[in-house]
Each structure stands twice: as structure tokens, then as C-alpha cells.
Amino acid sequence: MIDSIISRLVVGGMLAAxxxxxxxxxxxxxxxxxxxxxxxxxxxxxxxxRALLRFGLGQRRLVDPEERVAGLLHxxxxxxxxxxxxxxxxxxxxxxxGDLAFHLPGLGAGSPAGQGYARLQEAVVWAAxxxxxxxxxxxxxxxxxxxxxSFEGTLVLGFIAGLxxxxxxxxxxxxxxxxxxxxxxLAALLAHLALILLFLNFLPHGKHFHVLTGLPAVFFARLPPxxxxxxxxxxxxxxxxxxxxxxxxxxxxxWDVYSCTECGRCQTHCPTYLTGKPLSxxxxxxxxxxxxxxxxxxxxxxxxxxxxxAREAIAARLPPLAEIxxxxxxxxxxxxxxxxxxxxxxxENVPRLVDLRRQAVLVDATFPDEAARIFKGIETxxxxxxxxxxxxxxxxxxxxxxxxxxxxxxxxxxxxGCAGAFDDRQKKVSRAIxxxxxxxxxxxxxxxxxxxxxxxxxxxxxxxxxxxxxxxALVETLNGRGVKKILVQCPHCLNTLANELxxxxxxxEVVHHAELIARLVxxxxxxxxxAEGLAGAAVxxxxxxxxxxxxGVVEPPRAALGAVGVHPVEMARSGRQGFCCGAxxxxxxxxxxxxxRVNQARVxxxxxxxxxxxxxxxxxxxxxxTMVKDGIAETGREESLRALDVAEIVALGLPRREAP
Ligand code: SF4
Ligand code: SF4
Numbered sequence: 022m023i024d025s026i027i028s029r030l031v032v033g034g035m036l037a038a039x040x041x042x043x044x045x046x047x048x049x050x051x052x053x054x055x056x057x058x059x060x061x062x063x064x065x066x067x068x069x070x071r072a073l074l075r076f077g078l079g080q081r082r083l084v085d086p087e088e089r090v091a092g093l094l095h096x097x098x099x100x101x102x103x104x105x106x107x108x109x110x111x112x113x114x115x116x117x118x119g120d121l122a123f124h125l126p127g128l129g130a131g132s133p134a135g136q137g138y139a140r141l142q143e144a145v146v147w148a149a150x151x152x153x154x155x156x157x158x159x160x161x162x163x164x165x166x167x168x169x170x171s172f173e174g175t176l177v178l179g180f181i182a183g184l185x186x187x188x189x190x191x192x193x194x195x196x197x198x199x200x201x202x203x204x205x206x207l208a209a210l211l212a213h214l215a216l217i218l219l220f221l222n223f224l225p226h227g228k229h230f231h232v233l234t235g236l237p238a239v240f241f242a243r244l245p246p247x248x249x250x251x252x253x254x255x256x257x258x259x260x261x262x263x264x265x266x267x268x269x270x271x272x273x274x275x276w277d278v279y280s281c282t283e284c285g286r287c288q289t290h291c292p293t294y295l296t297g298k299p300l301s302x303x304x305x306x307x308x309x310x311x312x313x314x315x316x317x318x319x320x321x322x323x324x325x326x327x328x329x330x331a332r333e334a335i336a337a338r339l340p341p342l343a344e345i346x347x348x349x350x351x352x353x354x355x356x357x358x359x360x361x362x363x364x365x366x367x368x369e370n371v372p373r374l375v376d377l378r379r380q381a382v383l384v385d386a387t388f389p390d391e392a393a394r395i396f397k398g399i400e401t402x403x404x405x406x407x408x409x410x411x412x413x414x415x416x417x418x419x420x421x422x423x424x425x426x427x428x429x430x431x432x433x434x435x436x437x438g439c440a441g442a443f444d445d446r447q448k449k450v451s452r453a454i455x456x457x458x459x460x461x462x463x464x465x466x467x468x469x470x471x472x473x474x475x476x477x478x479x480x481x482x483x484x485x486x487x488x489x490x491x492x493x494a495l496v497e498t499l500n501g502r503g504v505k506k507i508l509v510q511c512p513h514c515l516n517t518l519a520n521e522l523x524x525x526x527x528x529x530e531v532v533h534h535a536e537l538i539a540r541l542v543x544x545x546x547x548x549x550x551x552a553e554g555l556a557g558a559a560v561x562x563x564x565x566x567x568x569x570x571x572x573g574v575v576e577p578p579r580a581a582l583g584a585v586g587v588h589p590v591e592m593a594r595s596g597r598q599g600f601c602c603g604a605x606x607x608x609x610x611x612x613x614x615x616x617x618r619v620n621q622a623r624v625x626x627x628x629x630x631x632x633x634x635x636x637x638x639x640x641x642x643x644x645x646x647t648m649v650k651d652g653i654a655e656t657g658r659e660e661s662l663r664a665l666d667v668a669e670i671v672a673l674g675l676p677r678r679e680a681p
Contacts, residue, residue, distance in 0.1 A: 032116030032214060039218030046225040050279065053313055056320030058261070060271040062241040069240050072367075077239035078103075082365040085286060091159060094152040098181060101149035108142050108188070109217060116214055143192070150185035153178045167285025169303070173227045174283075180220045187213035228310075231282045235366045238280035241273050242367035246520035248358065248571035250375055253485050263379030263483065266339035267312060268323060270373060275313060277368040281306035287360035287370070290594055292601040292623075297616025298353035302360035302370045305346055312345045342377060343385075349615060351377035352389065356481050356606030357566040362597065371606075378483030392482045395610045399487060403473035404439035405610060414469050416441070416448040420455055423466040425502040431466040433458075433537075434504045436518065438511040439474050440643030446650065447510075447643040453672035454510055454534050460675050461547040463537075465508065471498050475517040482607035489525075492517070496527035507531045510668070512567035512574075512642045513605070519572070533568060535641045535667045539577035542584040549674030552585035559636030560670075561627050562589040564599035565645045573597070578641045578667045585674030589639060592630045600626065602652075604644035624652030628662060635661025639670055 063069070075081055080099060084092035107125060114123040128135040157178050160168065168174075187209045194206030224232050231238075254260060261269055287302035288294040294301050313320075316339055323335045343351075351374045360370050381387045382396075398407030416437075423429050435458070441451040458465050476491030499507075499522075507529045509515045519531035532540075541547035562582065568574045575596045582589060594600040603619025613619070627638045627649070635658070638649050649664040 026119075028116055028119035031211070032113065035214060035218060036113060036117070039222060042222050043218075043225070046222060049317070050225045050230065052324070053317040053320035054272045054275040055324035056268055056322075057275045058269055058271045060273055062243075062273050065244055068244055069242075072242065072244075073236065073240045076365075076367065077236045080365070082286075082363070085363075087289065088165070090155070091165075094155045094159075097145075097148045097152040098156075101145040101152075101185075104141055104145045105149075105188075107138070112191075112210060112214060116210065146185050146188050146192075150182060150189075153181040153185070157182075165285075167289055169283045169285065169307075171228075171283075173229065177220075177223070177229050180216060180223070183216050184213060184220070187216060228281065228283050228307075230279045231366060234276055234280040235282070238273075238276055238366045238368065241276065243369060243372075246516075246572070247361065248516050248567065249520040249524075250372060250480060252489070252521075252524040253379070255486060255489065262383040262485070263381070264342050264373060264376035265380050265384065266336065266342050267309070267316060267345070268320065268336055268339060269342070269376065269380075270309075274369065274373055275309075277366075278306045278309040278313060280366045281310070281368055282366060283307070284365065286363040286365065287368075289363070290359045290598065290600055292355055292357060292359070292603055292619040293353040293616075296603075296619050296622055298349070299347070299615065300350045300353040302364070302368070305350065305370065305373075306368065308345050316340075343381070346374075346377060348377075348381065348387065350374075351381075352611070353615065354606055355566070355601045355603055355608045355619070357601035358570045359566075359598075359601070362570055375481060375483060375606075378481075379485050380483075382483035383486060388483065389611055391611050392484075392607065395478055395482065395607070396484050396487055399474045399476060399479050399491065403491075404443055405474065405478055406439065406443050408443045410470065410473075413437075413442045413472060414467075416443075416451055417455065417467070420452070422455065422469075424469045424471075425466045425504065426469070426471060427466070429466065431464045433463060433465040433506050433508040434499070434502070435465045435467050435508045436514055437467055437472060438509060438514045438643065440647075441510050442472070444643060444647070446646060447666075450510060450643070450646070450666040450668050453666065453668040454508075456672050456675060457534075457538060457541075457547065457668060458508075460549075461541045463541070463546075468498065468502070471502075473498075475514050477513040477517045478607040478610065480517075480521075481605070482611075492522060492525045492527075496522055496525045499527055499529065504529060508534060508537055510534045510641075510643065510666075512565045512572065513644065516567050516571060533572075533574055533577070533641065535568075535578035535581050536574055538584070538668065538671055539580040542581065547584070549585045549671055550676075552587055552670050552673035554673060555585075555587055555637065555670065559631045559634065560587050560589045560639055561592055561630045561636065562595070562667075563592070563602065563623065563627065563638055563640040563645055563649060564595055564597075565640060565642035566599060566601050566605055568641060569599055570597045578639075581667050581671055582639060585671050587639070587670055590630055592626050594626065602640075602642075602645045602648035604648045609644045609647070618652070618655065620648035620652035621656050624649060624656055624658065624662070628656075628658055631662070633661075637670070638662060638664045639667055640664065641667045 080096045083095050111125055115121050128138050160174055190209035191206050194203040224230055264270055283303055285303055319338055323332060326332045326335055354374045356371045395405045398405045402410045425434055437451055440447040473494060474491055476488035480488035507518055515531055515533050562578060600623055601619060602623050640646055640649060646664055646666055653659055653662045
């Protein structure tokens with residue numbers, strides 16, 4: 022026993038002061054979030070719990086194949102903190118009771134559980150100490166690019182190492198029943214408890230707040246389908262048209278900026294960051310975190326004010342969000358999703374950037390001229406090119422494809438899409454799909470002149486109003502024709518039809534042509550031979566972001582290619598970890614004025630994969646096909662590379678061949 026009165030006074034005082042200071046710090050950091058937009062993030066609790074177990078406690082995204090060691094070190098420290106939580110309670114128990122033999126129920130030194138825990142505890146303490154030294158080495162010596170160098174990071178590692186060392190010293194100086202404990206052991210115990218409280222109080226003040234906010238951020242993350250953008254209620258009395266100031270971000274978006282670990286995983290394969298545009302998901306979080314600290318008192322005032330006029334006056338004091346996240350940042354994003362799927366704490370980047378675009382388009386009218394042309398094309402002709410809507414079926418005039426409006430029976434509604442109907446290159450893909458469907462005996466129809474743009478590009482360029490008009494019209498047409506199953510050739514159409522139209526009353530089974538081809542082959546309904554002209558050719562496959570990353574379609578395109586004897590050589594970045602072509606998020610139609618061109622970077626990667634003899638870059642998206650084709654031409658590789666859609670390659674294996 023140590024003197025229990027002194028012990029209670031010292032440890033109790035430390036604990037009370039430490040917890041009180043911590044509570045104040047928490048209130049200061051979190052209260053501003055009450056001034057942000059409300060949003061329900063606790064629906065589907067079972068799914069959220071599963072995500073928390075898998076990605077939060079399971080740390081699935083941390084053991085990243087590119088930096089496996091850093092991921093493992095993080096997992097070790099995380100696991101150590103979980104295991105040592107019980108030990109921390111025990112140590113405070115010792116201090117508060119003055120009884121160095123204090124233990125939690127069931128964990129006494131003589132019990133098997135207590136002995137097992139003691140062994141585990143010793144192992145994790147050593148592991149965490151070594152891991153923190155490993156991190157120090159990485160931070161001070163190897164210094165990977167994606168890391169933000171800061172004194173704070175080094176200090177936190179010092180805290181962790183200090184906690185482990187004091188624990189080890191305390192363990193090595195067992196209590197003496199006669200004197201109550203060695204002076205060194207008692208000093209180590211007090212130092213350990215003081216360090217815990219200091220560390221706890223340090224956390225809310227910097228980026229290491231993520232230690233506390235990270236797990237809730239995973240629990241409250243938006244659930245699949247994650248590529249779905251939230252529908253704005255444009256008719257509401259207090260309608261929100263985007264993000265004018267920080268108050269228009271949701272509390273979860275505010276929580277996210279506290280949760281950013283600044284690990285930089287989001288930028289390692291961000292197409293815009295890597296090609297020199299002023300956009301880094303990490304830097305956006307850093308800027309917003311500073312901003313939240315600056316305007317925190319105003320947001321608290323806003324949260325307290327009930328009177329609408331007072332709220333308006335307070336909100337007017339907030340600077341435009343576009344001053345914090347400048348337009349060249351928000352307009353650079355291709356919405357490819359890399360950053361979001363790489364982020365270990367599920368921080369959401371795309372919705373807030375789209376909200377900034379919505380503000381620019383719907384309220385401020387400050388958007389690129391090219392976007393205005395796209396909006397006009399969709400508005401007047403139902404396609405982004407603005408080509409006369411009466412020309413939508415020119416691509417298939419000689420094919421006698423039934424129309425849904427004819428009322429005949431068909432299994433699939435082939436939603437051709439604007440590119441498939443109006444873009445000369447993509448029309449060839451549309452025709453290849455028709456050949457495949459006919460070869461497999463699939464019954465299908467098209468909407469023909471009734472088809473119109475899904476509005477995907479308009480939505481991601483911020484024109485929510487135009488998107489909603491398109492979506493409502495489309496749902497009316499599809500439901501009016503009794504459509505249940507839709508075949509698409511464009512991953513962007515897939516995403517809108519499958520994930521976003523349910524918000525407008527449209528629920529359909531939507532498949533991409535690569536998926537259907539793979540299914541037809543698997544069912545034995547399609548038996549193509551080897552692709553003519555591709556024998557021995559090297560082929561690589563470029564995964565469209567909206568197909569692979571956002572919608573999980575990775576294997577079917579490869580299976581479809583395999584059916585005609587084509588086995589792609591994988592690029593270093595493929596599947597869900599693919600690299601964007603640069604066209605998503607409506608960027609297909611915007612000038613790329615900053616940095617180098619994303620499509621050229623991707624083509625260079627394909628060329629390197631295929632080797633000096635070149636070959637074929639296969640893909641499964643009209644935008645990717647255009648970007649890759651243009652990238653090949655722009656980099657003077659037309660002699661060695663060509664871009665083909667998966668459907669065109671499969672069609673090369675059909676009996677009645679037609680050169681793409
Ligand atoms: S946003 Fe996510 S991936 Fe990017 S630095 Fe922050 S925690 Fe890391
Ligand atoms: S969505 Fe893609 S382009 Fe946009 S910031 Fe994330 S990684 Fe970069």
C-alpha cells in the first residue's frame with residue numbers, strides 16, 4: 022500500500038483537472054459543429070456497425086499494399102491502445118486507492134485471465150514502443166512525400182514512446198509490500214498517469230483529434246451506394262443550393278475535417294494532384310480545419326440563435342467558402358473517388374466539392390463557359406453536345422431495333438446513352454453491343470427518340486436543377502414504358518440509373534454491357550471464338566472509375582475479354598485502384614488548363630505496361646475511350662497503340678465480323 026490519502030489527493034486531483042480540461046477542449050472543438058447543417062447519419066445501424074468493425078476496429082484500409090510497413094505500425098499502435106485501455110483504468114485505480122495490487126474484476130495477478138492479460142500487455146507495450154520508434158524513423162529519416170511534416174506528429178510519437186517506457190519501468194519495479202513500492206516505480210506510475218492526461222488534452226487541439234473522432238467518422242460515413250450524390254430539395258422553404266459558407270456543410274463534413282490523419286493516402290493516386298492541379302483532399306481538410314477554428318465562435322452563435330433574422334445576420338458574417346476552397350480546386354476534381362476509397366477514416370470529399378460547384382452554378386453564376394454550353398445542350402436537345410435530338414437514332418437506322426414504345430415483349434431496355442447515340446466513335450460500340458445481343462439471342466429494345474440524357478454531367482458540374490429535371494423526365498418515361506431491366510454501355514449512366522434515380526421513384530436492375538456479356542458467356546448463350554486480329558497482341562484494360570471503383574464491376578470486363586482469348590496485362594494501377602482518365606465529374610467537357618493532362622498520364626502508363634511494341638488499351642466507358650484515344654493521338658502513339666471498347670473486342674470473336 023502507498024499512502025492512500027496522499028495518493029487519492031494527487032491522482033484524484035490530476036484526474037479531475039485533466040478530465041475537466043479535456044471536457045472544455047472537446048466543447049470548444051465540437052460546439053461549432055452545432056452551427057453546421059443537420060443531417061441524419063445514424064440510419065441503417067447494422068450496416069454502420071459492420072463498417073465500424075471491418076474498417077474502424079479492423080483497420081482494413083490501413084494496411085495499404087504500397088506502404089505496408091507504415092500501415093502495420095499504425096495497426097500495432099492502435100491495437101496496443103485498445104489492449105492498454107484496461108491497463109490505464111487499472112493504473113488509475115491503483116493511484117486512486119493507493120493499492121498497488123488493485124486490479125479489475127477477473128484480472129487479478131493469480132487468475133489465468135489476469136496472467137494472460139499481463140503477458141499480452143507486456144507484448145503490446147514492447148510492440149507499441151518499437152512501432153513508435155519505427156514511425157519516428159519514417160518521419161525524420163525516410164520522409165515519404167505524402168506525409169505532412171509537423172512537430173505535432175513527432176511530439177505525439179514522443180508521448181506514445183513515453184507512455185510505453187514509463188509502463189515498462191513501473192512493471193520492472195514491483196511494489197514492495199513493506200514500503201508500498203520503489204521510489205522509481207512510484208515515480209514511473211505518476212509520470213505515466215500524468216502523460217496519459219497530457220496526451221488526452223493534447224489530442225483535441227491538433228490533427229491527432231482523429232484518435233478520438235476517427236472511429237465515429239467511420240460509423241457515420243455515408244453508406245453505399247457511395248457514388249450517389251444527395252438530392253437537394255430545391256422546393257423547400259429554406260432550400261439550400263450548395264455550399265455558400267461553412268454553415269452549409271453538414272456536421273459530418275465538419276467532423277470529417279477533425280478526423281483527417283494527414284496520412285496523404287488520398288493524394289497518392291489522385292489524378293488532379295498528380296498532374297499538378299491545386300487539389301489535394303488532405304489540404305482541403307487542413308484548410309477547412311483552420312477555418313472551423315477561426316469561425317467557431319460565430320458558428321456557436323448561429324447554433325444558439327432561434328430567430329431567422331438573427332440567424333441570417335450571424336451567417337452573413339461568415340466568409341464565402343470559395344475563399345477557403347478556391348474554385349480552381351473544386352473545379353479540378355474528376356470525382357473519380359480514389360481519395361474517398363483510400364481514406365482510412367472514410368472522409369467524404371466529392372459531395373462537398375460538388376456543393377461548391379452547385380453554389381457557383383445555381384447561385385453565383387460563376388462557372389466555366391464550357392459548362393454553360395453543356396447545360397444548354399442538355400436543356401435544349403437532351404444531350405451534352407447539343408446535337409439535334411431528332412438525330413438520336415441515326416446510329417441504328419439500318420438495324421431495325423424495336424422501340425419500347427412499340428409495346429412488344431423484350432427483356433432488356435438498351436439505354437444507349439448520349440455518347441452511344443451521338444459520338445461517332447462510340448456509335449461503333451453501340452453497334453457492337455447490338456451484334457453481341459443478337460448473337461446471344463437476347464431480346465431488347467431501345468427508347469429511341471424518347472431517350473434523353475441522364476444529367477450525370479450536369480449534376481457533377483453543379484447544375485442540380487437541370488439534373489433533377491432530366492432525372493424526373495427519364496423516370497417518367499422508363500416507368501411509363503414498364504421498364505424493369507436496363508442495359509447500359511456507359512458507367513456514368515449506370516451510376517445515375519442504378520444509384521440516383523431511386524430518389525426520383527425509378528428502381529431498375531441496371532447492368533453494364535461488360536457484365537451482361539460475361540453472364541451470357543457463363544450461361545453458354547454466347548460462344549465467341551478468338552478475337553480476330555488480336556492474336557498475340559498485347560492488351561491492357563483501363564478500369565473506368567464509375568464502373569470499377571464506384572460500382573465494383575472489376576472482373577466482368579476481364580471475363581468478357583477472356584472469352585475471346587484476350588488476357589489483359591494489368592497496369593500498376595488497376596481495378597478499384599485504377600487511375601482516372603480525367604473525364605469524370607463533367608471534366609470531359611471542360612478545358613484542362615492547369616498542370617499536365619490526366620489522359621496523357623494514363624496513356625503513358627498503358628504504353629509502359631504494353632512495352633515498346635505497343636498494343637491495345639481496352640476500356641468500357643465512352644468517356645474513357647475518348648480520353649484514351651485522344652491521349653494516344655496527343656502523345657504521338659497512334660502507330661503503336663489503339664483504344665477499343667470491350668464490346669468491340671468481343672464482337673471480333675463473333676462469326677459475322679465487322680471491323681470496329
Ligand atoms: S483525407 Fe483521409 S486519406 Fe487524406 S490525408 Fe486525410 S485521412 Fe489521410
Ligand atoms: S475524387 Fe479523384 S480527382 Fe477528385 S480529389 Fe478525389 S482522387 Fe482527386
